[in-house]
Every structure is written in C-alpha cells, then in structure tokens.
C-alpha cells in the first residue's frame with residue numbers, strides 16, 4: 162500500500178520562523194511562567210477574538226475542569242453526558258463528586274434537557290454538559306432547568322472554540338465554560354486550556370486556584386493547584402490565533418466536500434450542524450446506520466486497511482469504563498440514544514491540509 166496514512170486530524174502549526182523571535186524574547190526576559198507578558202497578552206487577545214468578558218489560561222482543559230468545579234464549590238451529584246471524552250467525568254471524580262449520566266438527544270448528540278430534569282435528586286448541585294463536536298447544547302432549556310432547581314452549569318466547551326449562536330459566543334452560557342487547546346483541537350497551544358468567567362470576581366478566584374491558592378507572597382486562600390499556562394504555550398497561542406481564521410476556512414472546505422459526496426450514500430448520515438449557530442468544523446462525525454452495506458466496525462477496518470485512521474469518538478461510552486459502569490445511571494437502559502450513537506459513529510479525517518484527492522480516496526472506501 163503506497164498511499165500515505167491519513168490521520169483523523171493533523172495539528173495546525175504556524176511557520177516556525179515566526180515563532181523564533183518570540184522564543185528569543187522569552188530567553189532574553191527569562192520570564193518563563195507565572196502570568197508573564199505573553200500569558201497576559203493571550204488572555205486579552207482571546208477575550209477579544211472570542212467575544213467573552215474574562216478568561217483564565219490553563220495548562221490543559223482537564224485541570225481547568227477540576228478547577229472550575231472547585232471555584233463554584235460543587236459537591237454531591239452532577240448530571241453529565243456519557244457521550245464525551247473521559248476527562249469530563251474524571252474531573253467530577255477528582256472532586257469527590259458522583260457523575261450522574263443522562264441520555265443525549267439523537268439529533269444534536271448533546272445532553273437531552275428532558276433527561277436532565279428526570280435525573281435531578283436532592284444531592285444534585287450542577288449540570289456539566291458538553292457542546293459535542295462544537296455543536297451548541299440547548300443552552301436555553303438547560304438554563305431554565307438550572308434556574309428552576311437552583312443548579313450551577315459548567316460547560317465542557319473543549320470542542321467549541323470560536324462557535325457563535327444567536328446571542329454571540331456560545332462560551333458565555335452557563336456559570337463557566339472550559340476550553341481545550343490540546344494539539345488535536347481546532348486551536349492549539351500544544352497543551353493548554355482555559356476557563357471563561359462572567360465576572361472579574363470569579364476570574365480572580367480561578368486565578369488564585371490555578372496558582373496554589375496564592376494571593377500574594379504570604380497569603381494562601383485555598384488549597385489550589387498548579388494549573389498555570391507557561392510563556393512558551395502562551396506565545397505560541399498568540400501566533401496560532403493569527404492563523405485560526407484560515408484553519409476554520411480550510412476545515413469548512415473539507416466539511417462541504419464530504420457532505421456533497423456522502424449525501425446519497427445509503428446508510429450513512431452526516432451529523433447535522435446547527436443552522437442557528439456557526440461551526441468550527443472541529444470534527445466530521447458520520448453515523449453508520451443499520452442500512453449500510455457493513456457495520457461501523459467493518460467500515461472502520463476497511464478504512465484502516467486503506468491507511469485511513471478514522472476514529473470512533475465517542476466509543477466506548479464513558480459510562481462503560483470500569484470506574485463508572487457500576488453507577489445506577491450507567492445502566493444501559495438509562496442511555497439507549499447514547500449507546501446507539503456510540504455504536505454507529507465514525508469521525509472522518511478533517512484538517513485544513515486534507516486535499517480533495519485524499520477526500521475522494523476516503524469516500525471511495527466508504528462507497529465500497
């Protein structure tokens with residue numbers, strides 16, 4: 162097989178020569194971390210770019226999720242989705258919180274508000290939804306439930322960089338939103354993450370928590386953690402931000418080509434984007450329905466044999482992993498829609514450098 166491997170994504174990198182002068186500045190200043198100049202600049206630039214009031218940069222999104230829960234003093238039970246990356250539920254366990262899994266909506270693949278309401282108990286303190294594949298959750302319905310039952314809402318917005326809905330950035334919904342800047346995400350700083358806060362007071366508390374709880378040299382106000390983003394990652398982020406528009410456009414081009422080519426393939430459904438929101442095209446999920454000529458895993462294997470590395474995001478369900486499957490809410494009968502999606506989903510390669518001939522190669526395998 163002479164065809165070069167095609168992976169599900171290819172990290173976006175700016176020209177190396179543009180990064181060198183920034184490294185030189187770091188070397189000259191000898192400020193490597195602890196809220197240095199690049200860290201401050203990237204926070205300001207991201208607020209502006211994303212249209213959010215306050216942002217705190219982190220070393221990664223998982224530590225940011227753990228810290229967001231600490232910042233709002235969440236305890237007891239939190240309702241979340243099983244159809245996500247494991248870090249969503251893990252962040253709850255790291256806070257001694259019990260994840261309560263609720264089923265998803267078959268069209269958006271996001272938490273189904275009706276199922277959230279049914280999962281509320283006297284121990285419920287918060288909801289942690291995920292904007293899966295960057296498609297916004299039903300934020301209005303979720304906020305209505307949160308207001309009715311006096312619950313906090315922390316969005317795992319790891320997929321939702323740059324997504325806007327009818328009222329601006331989707332990141333402004335809920336009490337806090339958490340972004341990931343991991344290498345595989347649409348905007349990357351190699352490793353990185355952030356929390357969006359609605360007000361300066363909350364940002365300040367989060368900034369203390371990510372720096373061991375330090376307020377100044379001698380005052381520690383909380384058992385904080387070390388979640389700070391370094392100057393290296395922050396400088397890279399500033400450079401990446403200059404190219405993020407191109408990256409989105411390139412992904413959009415790939416998205417459109419797939420949709421056109423797969424529209425009439427029997428048994429393949431492309432997951433629809435939300436017509437009321439923008440898309441960052443972070444993933445290209447298809448659902449391999451029972452009417453298709455082979456199973457999802459059959460197609461996955463055919464693509465593998467053709468050197469195409471599609472990924473089954475999100476299979477298995479988080480609720481099927483050993484540390485969660487004993488929970489009452491993890492029972493298969495509680496999560497039929499999530500289970501069907503996990504059994505049918507395949508994320509096809511999408512990144513700006515993917516060529517039309519590579520897309521045709523992938524589509525040819527799917528068509529058989």
Ligand SMILES: *Cc1c(COP(=O)(O)O)cnc(C)c1O
Nearest residue numbers: 221222223246248319341343354
């Ligand atoms: C990537 C991802 C995370 C974790 O992000 P890191 O920055 O790698 O810690 C959390 N939640 C979801 C939904 C993700 O896709």
